[in-house]
Amino acid sequence: MSETARGRILERLRSASVGAQRAERGAQVKQPKRSRDERVVRLRTMMEAVRTEFLEADRESWPSTVLAFLVSIGAKRVLHGANLFSVAPPDSAAVELVPYDKPIEEWKTDMFSNIDAAITTTRGGIAETGTLILWPSPDEPRLMSLVPPVHVALLDTNKIHDTFADVMRDENWAAGMPPNALLISGPSKTADIEQTLAYGVHGPKRLIVVLVS
Amino acid sequence: MDGLIGKRAVQFPDQEEWAALRARGAEARARALANLPDLLIRLEARCRANGMEVHWAETTEEANEEVLAILNRRGAKHVVKGKSMVSEEMHLNDFLESHGIESLESDLGEYIIQLDHETPSHIIMPAIHKNRKQIARLFGEKIRAAKYTEDVDELTGIARRVLRRKFEEADAGVSGVNFAVAETGTLFLIENEGNGRMSTHVPPVHIALMGIEKVLERLEDVPPLLTLLTRSATGQPISTYLNMITAPRSRDEKDGPREVHLVILDNARSRIYADPELRTTLRCIRCGACMNHCPVYTRVGGHAYDAVYPGPIGKILTPQVEGLAHRHDLTHASSLCGACVEVCPVQIPISSLLIRLRKEASSGGVVKGAGEGRTRAEAFTWAVWKRIHASPPAYRVVSWLATRLGRFVPAVGPLKAWTTVRTKPRFAHKTLHELTREEGVPDV
Numbered sequence: 001m002s003e004t005a006r007g008r009i010l011e012r013l014r015s016a017s018v019g020a021q022r023a024e025r026g027a028q029v030k031q032p033k034r035s036r037d038e039r040v041v042r043l044r045t046m047m048e049a050v051r052t053e054f055l056e057a058d059r060e061s062w063p064s065t066v067l068a069f070l071v072s073i074g075a076k077r078v079l080h081g082a083n084l085f086s087v088a089p090p091d092s093a094a095v096e097l098v099p100y101d102k103p104i105e106e107w108k109t110d111m112f113s114n115i116d117a118a119i120t121t122t123r124g125g126i127a128e129t130g131t132l133i134l135w136p137s138p139d140e141p142r143l144m145s146l147v148p149p150v151h152v153a154l155l156d157t158n159k160i161h162d163t164f165a166d167v168m169r170d171e172n173w174a175a176g177m178p179p180n181a182l183l184i185s186g187p188s189k190t191a192d193i194e195q196t197l198a199y200g201v202h203g204p205k206r207l208i209v210v211l212v213s
Numbered sequence: 214m215d216g217l218i219g220k221r222a223v224q225f226p227d228q229e230e231w232a233a234l235r236a237r238g239a240e241a242r243a244r245a246l247a248n249l250p251d252l253l254i255r256l257e258a259r260c261r262a263n264g265m266e267v268h269w270a271e272t273t274e275e276a277n278e279e280v281l282a283i284l285n286r287r288g289a290k291h292v293v294k295g296k297s298m299v300s301e302e303m304h305l306n307d308f309l310e311s312h313g314i315e316s317l318e319s320d321l322g323e324y325i326i327q328l329d330h331e332t333p334s335h336i337i338m339p340a341i342h343k344n345r346k347q348i349a350r351l352f353g354e355k356i357r358a359a360k361y362t363e364d365v366d367e368l369t370g371i372a373r374r375v376l377r378r379k380f381e382e383a384d385a386g387v388s389g390v391n392f393a394v395a396e397t398g399t400l401f402l403i404e405n406e407g408n409g410r411m412s413t414h415v416p417p418v419h420i421a422l423m424g425i426e427k428v429l430e431r432l433e434d435v436p437p438l439l440t441l442l443t444r445s446a447t448g449q450p451i452s453t454y455l456n457m458i459t460a461p462r463s464r465d466e467k468d469g470p471r472e473v474h475l476v477i478l479d480n481a482r483s484r485i486y487a488d489p490e491l492r493t494t495l496r497c498i499r500c501g502a503c504m505n506h507c508p509v510y511t512r513v514g515g516h517a518y519d520a521v522y523p524g525p526i527g528k529i530l531t532p533q534v535e536g537l538a539h540r541h542d543l544t545h546a547s548s549l550c551g552a553c554v555e556v557c558p559v560q561i562p563i564s565s566l567l568i569r570l571r572k573e574a575s576s577g578g579v580v581k582g583a584g585e586g587r588t589r590a591e592a593f594t595w596a597v598w599k600r601i602h603a604s605p606p607a608y609r610v611v612s613w614l615a616t617r618l619g620r621f622v623p624a625v626g627p628l629k630a631w632t633t634v635r636t637k638p639r640f641a642h643k644t645l646h647e648l649t650r651e652e653g654v655p656d657v
Contacts, residue, residue: 006269009477013483016488108381112377142410142466142469143468146414165436165437174397179462180456188453191338192320193343200369200370202319202376
């Protein structure tokens with residue numbers, strides 16, 4: 001069925017291709033050029049407008065900043081990528097750190113029921129729209145930024161681009177996309193009931209961005 | 214809808230930027246359509262190289278059978294769905310239920326209307342016709358252990374609790390596709406809730422459904438269309454999530470679906486494609502701005518159209534898909550005010566297409582069922598109208614008679630049927646010419 005359907009659809013399209021309309025390519029859209037500091041401010045302003053929270057830290061101190069935050073919100077079990085910590089994180093009696101080290105099938109219920117938060121890195125950010133870029137990987141799988149109710153994302157302030165178009169072009173995404181790539185611009189939200197905004201519908205209820213500089 | 218109109222307007226403060234952006238958006242869509250057969254072949258090849266399986270379907274029946282076959286191979290009994298208008302075209306839920314497979318909508322709005330056995334009344338906000346009291350009652354009746362509440366956060370929390378369990382247990386996930394990029398074989402899904410990501414990444418099988426027109430040539434075509442879509446649809450600078458799917462789970466990944474299937478559906482689109490003017494219908498990116506701004510839609514609501522796609526885009530799409538014989542009435546559900554044309558982010562000339570379809574309905578043409586909307590009574594009426602308006606003496610006599618005697622016209626025949634649910638219109642006591650003359654304006 002499929003092969004013949006394919007052939008017939010393509011044949012109809014081909015026989016119609018004469019007289020194809022092409023629209024004029026519009027003028028280049030004006031693009032703001034922001035300095036590094038302006039990009040950080042813009043990203044933060046845009047994300048805070050959709051209830052994203054922010055922490056600030058440097059390259060050495062972020063683990064203790066993040067752990068202190070997790071303790072403060074009462075998170076007990078916290079998921080992280082296998083290679084997240086280059087040095088052993090500070091010991092905390094209150095927080096159990098759980099590495100994502102086995103296939104989801106072996107612990108799906110545990111992840112859905114017993115993980116309070118996840119810490120991931122990000123590939124970068126987009127200032128214009130207030131957006132995090134994540135390319136999930138074997139180290140930091142796809143569900144980390146989705147299933148746990150709290151998502152803590154580390155963002156290197158040197159990796160904040162102006163626009164989505166910029167980062168696609170500068171990093172040449174067209175040369176090879178990962179199996180899954182994500183733009184995340186806040187905690188999960190909906191306005192499906194009376195157009196009233198409600199946060200935390202299916203994905204994380206809270207998104208915390210740690211600005212690392 | 215006023216709220217949405219305002220939110221959209223705030224997102225496009227700079228008319229020059231808006232003009233440039235929508236020109237880019239329209240160009241990207243028009244270029245994709247101009248090369249459609251080649252791009253579909255390239256998309257198919259890239260997706261297969263990436264490890265996806267690609268299926269083609271000419272009709273919704275074929276598409277349903279493809280989905281069923283995939284599910285049966287895996288013995289899947291429980292399916293979770295992200296929002297997909299193509300699946301609404303297919304009536305996929307009913308089809309799967311009739312084969313003993315649970316097909317659960319997981320977008321909050323879609324979940325609500327599925328609980329009440331309804332169809333979406335808006336393509337972006339499917340449950341916009343319901344208020345919180347109705348939803349509170351519905352949840353109280355249909356969801357076990359749900360307490361009655363009219364608080365939106367609590368209602369959302371109830372749905373979250375029920376659906377999380379369903380995501381965890383689902384055998385397969387079904388989604389739509391916002392854009393499919395031929396250059397890399399990547400499927401783009403835009404959403405705010407996270408249910409789309411849940412449906413596409415938690416179950417072991419992901420089935421994505423797309424119409425043949427959804428393809429884009431290059432990755433760089435996405436950013437302008439993405440921002441046009443989210444700003445036009447809900448007045449957001451960007452959605453919470455943009456989910457870019459290029460491949461199923463690779464050997465060393467720990468999660469993600471092991472199989473990704475792309476079902477490419479025609480359902481009359483290739484027929485629409487044949488005509489260069491009508492083809493512009495296929496540029497649509499399903500933002501819903503035309504509905505939000507339509508004076509007819511905002512008064513009658515989405516269900517009045519009795520079609521999968523309501524509002525202005527539905528008025529041009531549905532008659533082309535289902536045929537003018539049965540659906541030409543939709544082309545008249547417009548005052549041709551042009552509000553939809555002004556806000557369309559990809560410059561679809563909706564008003565011109567409505568006029569074209571009206572003409573084809575009565576005079577014949579290329580659209581399915583063209584000419585079958587013609588009735589003798591209507592043709593006769595317009596012939597008389599034309600005579601009167603072409604002759605000044607006749608016009609003067611008729612307009613004088615209408616203003617003096619019009620109120621005595623009895624409600625019989627078509628006027629009787631028409632007035633059963635409407636007030637009979639009243640003629641003015643004098644003609645416009647008389648009134649302006651009295652105001653001192655001379656006749657030309």
